[in-house]
Amino acid sequence: MLEIWGRPYSSNVIPVIWTANELGLAYTLQLAGGSFGKLDTDTYAQINPNRMIPAIRDGDFALWESLAIVRYLCDRYGSGTLSPSDVQTRAVADQWMEWSASLAFTPVIQLFFATVRTQPNQRDSAKITALRDQAHKALSVAEGHLADRPYVCGDAFTMGDIPLGCVVYRYFTVEVDRPPLPNVEAWYQRLADRPAFQDHVMRHFGTNPDEWAALEEACASEGVL
Ligand SMILES: N[C@@H](CCC(=O)N[C@@H](CS)C(=O)NCC(=O)O)C(=O)O
The missing domain is CATH 3.40.30.10 (Glutaredoxin)
Incomplete structure (x- = not known):
């Protein structure tokens, strides 16, 4: 197994x-x-x-x-299905996977550590705001891409959505004011309807x-x- x-x-x-x-x-x-x-x-x-x-x-x-x-x-x-058979669709999935793991993940995980993994009396609000802005700037690229397609590769959920879904869950659950990203939020709601996402991504991480x-x-x- x-x-x-x-x-x-x-x-x-x-x-x-x-x-x-x-x-x-x-x-x-x-x-x-x-x-x-x-x-x-x-x-x-x-x-x-x-x-x-x-x-x-x-x-x-x-x-x-x-x-x-x-x-x-x-x-x-x-x-x-999750791995698209069309070469160019597969390349788009790869593109978003790589982008999510580098440009999107870095500010979001730093924001996560600066908030969820830092005790409230030790949090640095200027640092948190700067990281929030970096995360928002990165995710604005996904915002544009998701304006006219329900998933990153088009009509179907693929592996291209997976790393970004994990990053965006963290971004949307940290306690900060976030400027709106309506297309990313709508895409995130589609993921949140998936039982495997609910069970394995939408975890309560613990705040202390x-x-x-x-x-x-x-x-x-x-x-x-
Ligand atoms: N690029 C590697 C990074 C792996 C990595 O950084 N793993 C961390 C956890 S997220 C680790 O093994 N840390 C040691 C530990 O958890 O004990 C991957 O994506 O698999």
Whole structure:
């Protein structure tokens, strides 16, 4: 059976878990990283010599790098659906995946750490506003693209929506005033109708270290989510 190694609150693991669930794949989640450890073991080094999460094993085949894993799963199990068969449509999916992981992810994850992962009395409001502006500027590119299509590749949901969906969930859940992005918001609502997105992306991340630890403990006691 497919194994996904990682922890389900980790920004790079969530796209992989969401993808597997969109594809309806059976898998086991091997809790690793953060308080779950295991990354320093010899076993894990065979799977990912970078000792980072996520990684997968699909039979004898091991793979790391979250977006390579998303592409592999979609190519192998969702060819013609989540992985578009038309070369140019596929290239557009790739384009948005790469863009999401670089230009959109960076300001949003920094904003997330400056808010959700920083205690209220230690938050730097000028820094938060600057990061919010950077995130908004980046997402304005998606705003233009989504003006005349429901998903990033056109009429159908594809792997091109996956990394951006994870980024936008974080952006829309941090407690900051956001200038409007109506097309991104409408696209996000389409994602929010998807059960796999609700179950694996729309997670409550915890707003203080105690809550964060409790969430990880809850994962461990659930074993496989
Ligand atoms: N580019 C890599 C980045 C992997 C990465 O930074 N993973 C982090 C978690 S998001 C990690 O392994 N951190 C150590 C840990 O969680 O213990 C990918 O997308 O897979």
